[in-house]
Amino acid sequence: MTIATTTDLSVRYGRKPALIDLSIVVPEGSVGLLGPNGAGKTTLLKTWLGFLPPHAGSATVLGMDSASDSLKIRQRVGLMPELDCHIPGMTAVSYVAYAGELCGMPGNHAMRRAHEVLEYCGLGEARYRQVETYSTGMRQRIKLAQALVHGPRLLLLDEPTNGLDPEGRDEMLRLVRDISHDKGLHVIVCSHLLPDVEDTCDEVIVLREGQVVTQGSVESLRRTSGVQVDVELREASEAFCAAAERGGAKVVSRLGSRCRLALPDGTTDPAREVLAMAAASGAQVRAIRRARRSLEDVFMEAMA
């Protein structure tokens, strides 16, 4: 089942195009929207929520049209905006309960739910404090809490780790992972931080200048073409690289005593081949493992 789609979607700010003929299908689960600043990630989220009218094409969320059913969509979707935002003059619990009431929850249900959600987001101890007095990390959490309060089916997280220190970032990513993998909510994480998406998402859509550059599961994107292995030697060895090239392999990258080799297609036992090369060159092998591209490699290739 698909969670959101766009079909030939074009969105403009005045004359400036933000999304150009964008056609994507967002599957269930946890999906990352990657792209540099200005790629159109936030614009896409705003279009899905019906904030921005499409110039051409269409967008759907949970099977509903963004242009005509935006209120129904917002009833079933939670948004954690990128910007620091809160309703002034409120304690955390009254703010989150108010967000629930705005979604139609009766007052007593919204208040009970606000307590639950704040506990879940790790703000239980600070729930009676004014939101203005919160640190950046706590504000990120309360943005998540107000997005979760009405029990949405889909959560849109726009740069969820913005401004967080490493500990706060880990904590936020743990929450996002828990929501998407253990609680059954569908999540779209919009970020320009690759490790965030790598940590939390199963599927990635890379945007550049309003267009899709690449899309696929994180696993498939990280998979290398052909047979590639990472070899760690006792010390850097020119002779080993020369032996590898003599044996039909290609040295993809080298960093100190580590190198990545692309072995010839049809290699059935890469370890045996590498050990043969090491024996021929007199190099001592410390480790051999199947090479995997990082999401950063995928992203850089897509941007190139």
Added chain:
Amino acid sequence: MTAPQAGAEKQVTDAAAVAPIADLSYRHYDGPLKDRKLRWWIVALVGVRWAMKRWWFWLLFLLSSASYGFWALMLFVESRLGPDFRQMMFQSAKDERFATVLFRSYDGSLFWLMVMALVVGAPSIAADNRTNALQVYLSKPLTKADYLLGKWAGVFTVVFAATLLPSLFLYAYCMLSFWSEGFFRNEPWLILRVLGVAAMSAAGFASLFVGVSAWCRSTMMSAAIGAGLYLASGIMAFILWMALHIRELEAGHPAAGALLQNASISGVLKSMAWNIYGVTIRFPMRGPNMPDGLTLHPPNVWVMGAAYSGIVILGLMAARFRVRAVEVVSG
């Protein structure tokens, strides 16, 4: 105790030590949801509650109610001192007596009502702009119209209540004290006029200050602009009136240029209330050019109605134009 029993008990104790007191798990919400039609009232209610929790709200309420208390006291003194005092204080037609008192009370409370509307209305949208709260509001199933109506209704309700409650107090006092003097017979529709003035006043102030607030990102700026518009328009109208009608005024015609005199926000609100109460103000003092004393009629209702509608519509349009879920870049 057997070994397995002891083991099981230890496991339970360990689990209790590790488990949090609160339930930290996340569950989906599958409870009831209210109809969307009255969602704006939730926004309004937050504004009303916010105002009612402030001590200054009650101080301003007391100050704005003071003139009603004063005129109630005057009525009481008049009932004790008799017709001579009435000639001095309450020269009005028989069917306008209590309407005149209510109008004068409203006139006396107008400044404090403005201050109250300002402190409630100025932050209504400006504070949301400062904290980017619009993204929170509009990411919920809430339209821009719901949001604006809610903000407007929050200010309206506060000012409406602050105008109506002392008016009702004075009305009740008049009714109970002067029943035998033909209170209902002479002024049967007075309660509707009281409601009309309270609603008119609240709608005017709410539209003006919510409109100004929508264009500001700071409460202080919004309050300064709102107060500036209100006071500057009053001062300008007074200076123009004095300058253009100085000769008539010197000749002893203080009623000259009534429209210009009321060509301000306060003047328009006062004139509208004057027309709604439909009273003629008579001052007993006599002068060489005023052998019968001074009589003031309400300014032209159509002109003042148009000016009032302009204030309300402009305020609402300004807010509607400015409030957006996303910044729209043109060009």
